[in-house]
Every structure is written in structure tokens, then in C-alpha cells.
Amino acid sequence: MRDIHSSSVTDAVKKLCMEANYELEPDMLRAFDRALQTERSAAGRQVLQILKDNAELARTKKIPYCQDTGFVVCFVELGQDVHVAGGLLGDAINEGVRQGYTEGYLRASIVRSPFDRVNTGDNTPAVIHVEVVPGAALKIQIMPKGGGCENRSKYKMLTPAEGVEGVKAWVIECIKTAGPDACPPLVAGVGIGGTFEKAALLSKKALFRELGSPNPDSTVDALEKELLDRANRLGIGPQGYGGDTTALGIHILTYPCHITSLPVAVTIECHAHRHKEVSL
Amino acid sequence: MITTAADGIKDITPPLTDADAESLKAGDRVRITGVLYTARDAAHGRLLPLIEAGKPLPIDVRGQIIYYTGPSPARPGEVVGSIGPTTASRMDKYTPTLYGLGLKGTIGKGSRSQPVKDALTSHKAVYLGAIGGAGAVLSRFVKKLEIVAYEDLGTEAIRRLEVEGFPAIVINDCHGGDLYQNGVKQFARD
Ligand code: SF4
Secondary structure, eight states: OEEEEHHHHHHHHHHHHHHHHHSOOHHHHHHHHHHHHHOOOHHHHHHHHHHHHHHHHHHHHTOOSSSOOOEEEEEEEEETTEEEESSOHHHHHHHHHHHHHHHTTOOOOOBSOTTTOOBOSSOOOOEEEEEEESSSOEEEEEEEEOHHHHTTOEEEEEOGGGHHHHHHHHHHHHHHHHGGGGOSSEEEEEEEEEOHHHHHHHHHHGGGSOTTOOOSSHHHHHHHHHHHHHHTTSOOOGGGSSSSOSEEEEEEEEEEEOTTOEEEEEEEEOSOOOOEEEEO | OEEEOTTSOEEEOSSOOHHHHHHOOTTOEEEEEEEEEEOOHHHHHHHHHHHHTTOOOSSOOTTOEEEOOOOOOOOTTOSOSOOOOOBGGGGTTTHHHHHHTTOOEEEEBSOOOHHHHHHHHHHTOEEEEOOTTOHHHHHTTEEEEEEEEOGGGGGGSEEEEEEEEEEEEEEEOTTSOBHHHHHHHHHOOO
């Protein structure tokens, strides 16, 4: 058994929250540059250039890239030979969020109840998913998830007969209805298979893959590329002002499913796609 | 007041008149200098019952522009943190009433409902888009910030901003023009 103290979890989460909000990941910046090469719309190119400037200003001034500093979605891969000492894992993560958001001048966007809607004041709690994996490491991935794009995420239970064509049509439909509301250019995470909740979880997890990297499954990779091409033919463009860059990437994760089912969940993520991870 | 600068961008200073609103067309780039009021979900939720009860509002909306945003906190020495627009459609339920009171513009991101578009036509007003997610860049145009109502709402409080050259684009004008629809028409390839 390897002991990892809960305070190192807190410190790591605090740092990830702040850095994620100030520093857009290099994979996103490279995607902006690629899009600038191909975008036909002048207004679209101008938006992409402003997004690059925005990233630079956020990084140097340490102000958040977007004022919606998100709901912290946290995936933990907990090695089964790890023992978290000194406190509960969930408490340690939430303490990291609390410190990161209050000390980092990040916006508190979480209300304590869906009904009375009183702000918790420190952006806690996070949404935490823990998976036990082999080994003695503790991996923490965080994604401060914007509300505007999350509100456009969707789920549909297709029939097996609808097949892959049905899946494609649904994903494109989701991107189309997200439209200008979700701050395009978008990134879509797609979970296909499993059950209702498993598909949704996969659609979030899929977003952590480096943008522009191939899917390890070549069939799924081809599907991703086809969907990205179709999404970028919709004409929505950066900010919805019209153009060729509606999406920067579509990432898919699959899982076995029941003989009766074909669940498909689509998480819509915006250009403020903030994702960071660390292994302790 | 609206004037067109040499670079083709329209310079706007509230308060705006009916004629000002009529001169704006979907796709026009604008630069705003002067006062903007911020309000989003929770503040709108408080304004409407006041209107329904015939009580005065904490801000006089006549001729003004409301910016849908909830900024992040300012670092010491800064005016504001990040301050980009939020999704406008969540305010659709309230917006026609506010336009009816003489509000001339709103700034947000994303599509509006048909009743909002109809209200733009009947009350001579505009819906402007600011770049969603460019909150760091947009913060540079805010020169002064003051909370004028509902401080308890935190980021959702109503703030009075003084801006200089704040960039936006006309999404929906009062003649039925819609930049989003025009954009898709021009660039869709299927
Ligand atoms: S959708 Fe994304 S970029 Fe747009 S306001 Fe929300 S978090 Fe920011």
C-alpha cells in the first residue's frame, strides 16, 4: 500500500483549477491555428484571432479565459494499491476547488440546491467520478465545465436498427441545435454504448483525449473524422457568425451494450475547453 | 447616439433612440462607449415581479443597453475579472417586457426566441452579440464598475459599467435581419 496524503490531493486540485482557467491547453491553441488556415469567413477568422489573443491575455494576466469558470468535473483514477491518508478523498478534492476558486479570483457559479438556488460562494462541490484501477498511482483529471455549452448536451436512446447512421445523424443534430448558443467552435464528447448513465459518463471522459490526436480504434477514428467534416459543413462557424469552423474536434468513447439498446450521449464543450490532469 | 467611423464600425453611445435602433442592421460591427448595465438570470427574476406590481425598477432602462454577463471577481487593482456574455435565450422570457419599457439593446450570445425578435420590431430595438468566451479580452474595455442593485446575488448583481470601445456585432435588428441565419445560408455546404 502506498500512502498519499489528502493534503497533496487538495494542493494538486487547487493548482489544476487555477491553471486550467488561466492557461488554455496547447492542443486548443494548435486547433485555433489549424482553423485559421482553413476558415473562409473573414468574421470567423477574426473571432479565432480574438480567441488566441484572449488565451494570451488570460495566461499573462492570470485572469480567467472565460468568466464562466465552470462546474469542476473531476475524474479520479485511483490505483488500488493507494491509500488516501489524513482525510476523505472527496473532501480533499472539494477543498482544492474551494482554495483554487477563492484564491484564484475565479467565479463562484454553483448553487446549493436546484430549487432555492443560493450560491455556495466558493464553487464547491465538484462533480467527482472515481474509478479504481491497477497500480499505486492516483491520477486526477479536471475539466471546469461551462454552463452555456453543458446546457446543450443531449442524450438519446437509439434502437439497434438505427445503427451507425442513426448515431451520426444524432450527433450532427446535437451540434446543429447547440449552434451559436454554446460558443462555437465546439468540441463534442460522444459516449456510445453501455447504459443511460454510462454513455453520459463516457461522453465526458472522451473530452480528456488530446485534441487532434487519433482515436486508438481506427474504425472509430474514421467515424470521428467523418462527423467533424460534416459538422464543419453546417456553416455555423466561429460564434455562429457563419463559417467553416463549427467544431474543432469530436471525440468518441464506446462500451459494450445490451442487445436492445444503442445509447448515445453527446457532451457539448465550447472553445473554452479547459482540461488538465496530474498523476500523484 | 450612433456615428459611423472611417473603419466602417458604428460607434454607439447610449441612450439610444428609435431612429438609432432603426439604423442598425444585422451584421453591423459596433463599438460601444458609455454605460452598460449587467443583468442575468437571477436579476431578471427580481425585475419582472416589480414590473408586474407597477413598482419602480432599480435602473431606468429607457434608451439603455443590458449586457447579459456575470463577471469573475477582479484581482486587486483591476476593474473587473473576465467579463464575456452569457447565453441570451435564458432571458427570453423577460426580454419583450423590458423592450416594452423602452430598453433599446441587449448584449449576449446565441439565438433569441421569436417573441424577442418580434419585440425588436415592435419596440425598435436590437440584440447584439459579444464574443462568448472572450472574457479576458472584453475586460479591457471596461473602465469602471459599480454594483447598483442586488449585491447579495454576487456575480448576478446588477452592475453599472462604463465601457470604452466595447466591441459587438448586431445579431438581430428591428427589420427582421438575423446574422446567424445569414451566416449559415452563406457558408453551409450540404
Ligand atoms: S459556453 Fe464556454 S466559452 Fe461560452 S460562456 Fe460558457 S464557458 Fe465560456
